[in-house]
Amino acid sequence: xxxxxxxxxxxxxxxxxxxxxxxxxxxxxxxxxxxxxxxxxxxxxxxxxxxxxxxxxxxxxxxxxxxxxxxxxxxxxxxxxxxxxxxxxxxxxxxxxxxxxxxxxxxxxxxxxxxxxxxxxxxxxxxxxxxxxxxxxxxxxxxxxxxxxxxxxxxxxxxxxxxxxxxxxxxxxxxxxxxxxxxxxxxxxxxxxxxxxxxxxxxxxxxxxxxxxxxxxxxxxxxxxxxxxxxxxxxxxxxxxxxxxxxxxxxxxxxxxxxxxxxxxxxxxxxxxxxxxxxxxxxxxxxxxxxxxxx
Amino acid sequence: xxxxxxxxxxxxxxxxxxxxxxxxxxxxxxxxxxxxxxxxxxxxxxxxxxxxxxxxxxxxxxxxxxxxxxxxxxxxxxxxxxxxxxxxxxxxxxxxxxxxxxxxxxxxxxxxxxxxxxxxxxxxxxxxxxxxxxxxxxxxxxxxxxxxxxxxxxxxxxxxxxxxxxxxxxxxxxxxxxxxxxxxxxxxxxxxxxxxxxxxxxxxxxxxxxxxxxxxxxxxxxxxxxxxxxxxxxxxxxxxxxxxxxxxxxxxxxxxxxxxxxxxxxxxxxxxxxxxxxx
Numbered sequence: 001x002x003x004x005x006x007x008x009x010x011x012x013x014x015x016x017x018x019x020x021x022x023x024x025x026x027x028x029x030x031x032x033x034x035x036x037x038x039x040x041x042x043x044x045x046x047x048x049x050x051x052x053x054x055x056x057x058x059x060x061x062x063x064x065x066x067x068x069x070x071x072x073x074x075x076x077x078x079x080x081x082x083x084x085x086x087x088x089x090x091x092x093x094x095x096x097x098x099x100x101x102x103x104x105x106x107x108x109x110x111x112x113x114x115x116x117x118x119x120x121x122x123x124x125x126x127x128x129x130x131x132x133x134x135x136x137x138x139x140x141x142x143x144x145x146x147x148x149x150x151x152x153x154x155x156x157x158x159x160x161x162x163x164x165x166x167x168x169x170x171x172x173x174x175x176x177x178x179x180x181x182x183x184x185x186x187x188x189x190x191x192x193x194x195x196x197x198x199x200x201x202x203x204x205x206x207x208x209x210x211x212x213x214x215x216x217x218x219x220x221x222x223x224x225x226x227x228x229x230x231x232x233x234x235x236x237x238x239x240x241x242x243x244x245x246x247x248x249x250x251x252x253x254x255x256x257x258x259x260x261x262x263x264x265x266x267x268x269x270x271x272x273x274x275x276x277x278x279x280x281x282x283x284x285x286x287x288x289x290x291x292x293x294x295x
Numbered sequence: 296x297x298x299x300x301x302x303x304x305x306x307x308x309x310x311x312x313x314x315x316x317x318x319x320x321x322x323x324x325x326x327x328x329x330x331x332x333x334x335x336x337x338x339x340x341x342x343x344x345x346x347x348x349x350x351x352x353x354x355x356x357x358x359x360x361x362x363x364x365x366x367x368x369x370x371x372x373x374x375x376x377x378x379x380x381x382x383x384x385x386x387x388x389x390x391x392x393x394x395x396x397x398x399x400x401x402x403x404x405x406x407x408x409x410x411x412x413x414x415x416x417x418x419x420x421x422x423x424x425x426x427x428x429x430x431x432x433x434x435x436x437x438x439x440x441x442x443x444x445x446x447x448x449x450x451x452x453x454x455x456x457x458x459x460x461x462x463x464x465x466x467x468x469x470x471x472x473x474x475x476x477x478x479x480x481x482x483x484x485x486x487x488x489x490x491x492x493x494x495x496x497x498x499x500x501x502x503x504x505x506x507x508x509x510x511x512x513x514x515x516x517x518x519x520x521x522x523x524x525x526x527x528x529x530x531x532x533x534x535x536x537x538x539x540x541x542x543x544x545x546x547x548x549x550x551x552x553x554x555x556x557x558x559x560x561x562x563x564x565x566x567x568x569x570x571x572x573x574x
Binding site for chain 1: 299300301306307310311313314317318321322324325327328331340341342343344346382385386387389390392393394396397399401402405408411412413414415416417418419420422423424426427442443445446449450453478503506507509510524527528531538541542545548549552553555556557560563564
């Protein structure tokens with residue numbers, strides 16, 4: 001390659017690189033460095049270096065441990081439900097062929113809705129006294145009384161209830177990605193398996209899923225990262241309650257920073273969270289995706 | 296035709312019924328939101344609730360739009376999203392082009408860095424960004440919020456644009472250069488028109504990312520630049536629990552982007568799946 005070409009490439013990349021450096025990397029460096037200080041919440045207040053104290057306090061705090069566990073549970077529940085439902089719907093669309101095109105479009109609509117609207121809407125559907133979901137279940141004879149299930153007010157189930165709008169909102173993404181992947185599976189591969197007498201479950205687990213592996217990996221990783229960061233969708237439904245039962249890490253960090261004004265501790269929690277996310281994502285990329293693994 | 300498509304009629308019938316059931320369940324929440332927005336405010340929270348309005352009325356829409364700050368917030372949302380889309384495209388198009396055409400090592404580092412950005416929790420850069428914007432003297436402006444939103448859309452835009460440039464044959468620019476065009480001229484006049492569809496897809500995603508964003512808007516705006524998601528969230532504290540007006544504003548905010556999506560659905564499906572499938 002000529003040197004001038006390299007210069008030209010740098011010239012084209014520089015604006016975006018500078019932008020990311022100034023508005024992502026620099027704030028991130030500041031955030032991580034804040035974790036090593038005790039910072040007064042008053043603007044311009046003193047910054048005292050405290051070494052690893054914030055990290056020690058974060059790991060020792062019961063609310064941080066609880067929030068970490070809840071973040072993991074929330075992410076696993078959301079991704080597992082989305083993947084199962086998304087795969088089923090993608091397989092139905094693929095089995096029905098071209099005629100299902102219009103319905104694919106309809107199925108996509110929640111993707112465009114703001115998470116804050118989705119959270120609000122589901123809170124309205126699930127709310128104790130005038131929520132329509134309990135009412136419909138009651139009329140169908142499944143519940144004894146329309147207020148039998150306190151979806152968002154029972155601390156034992158609230159974490160699962162707040163996950164519902166997230167599942168509703170983004171299962172379509174998984175379906176679209178898996179559907180596109182299914183289109184790329186050569187017809188004769190499946191035909192050959194059928195001729196060999198493979199029944200549907202065998203076909204699914206032995207042929208289709210292994211072939212979809214890279215696509216599944218991308219879908220799961222992208223959704224896993226987003227679910228672990230979920231903030232507004234939970235905030236608007238429960239604000240982290242009842243009894244902290246839906247306080248995930250992003251809510252806890254936000255609250256530590258804004259309500260308790262402990263910027264140092266919040267930054268330490270955020271740094272641990274970021275490192276954890278990078279480690280899990282990297283492991284996931286190499287474990288399921290296996291880039292470069294026989295295409 | 297793909298190999299999975301079924302040929303047996305009985306299977307087809309069962310699958311259609313299953314699909315219809317899933318679609319009804321999937322569509323119900325938003326339909327119920329729409330129906331509620333047309334109820335009277337007291338009907339909206341009646342016990343027991345009903346699916347259909349007893350009386351159809353636009354009262355909730357009138358109430359919502361008349362509330363302090365709602366119309367400015369809608370304008371702010373449009374301004375912020377348009378600004379962020381423009382910044383995102385101006386930065387992403389040349390960068391993605393350079394990454395695909397000149398495979399320099401720095402280019403690869405750049406793509407990985409852009410993807411790692413996606414893993415950074417919003418709160419981690421949101422709080423320091425507030426200080427940066429204050430230093431720059433643009434705190435609580437749509438421009439500052441648009442910059443913050445671009446940190447979300449830029450990595451995605453680079454990824455999307457790179458996959459669109461990937462599909463353009465090298466020969467196209469070579470021919471243009473033989474005809475005497477400069478490298479920048481070849482990009483602007485020859486390559487860009489070919490990928491205009493891809494630019495449109497990227498623009499839609501950048502727009503949506505900003506339109507629906509909440510946490511940056513919460514941290515970076517207070518009065519002047521507040522966007523609609525914040526106002527919708529504030530309905531529950533500031534104005535008591537006015538569910539009727541809240542559903543009306545939520546519907547009003549969602550319908551334009553849903554319609555846009557239905558109109559451009561083919562392009563959007565391409566954009567959503569391209570990056571993922573090509574991986």
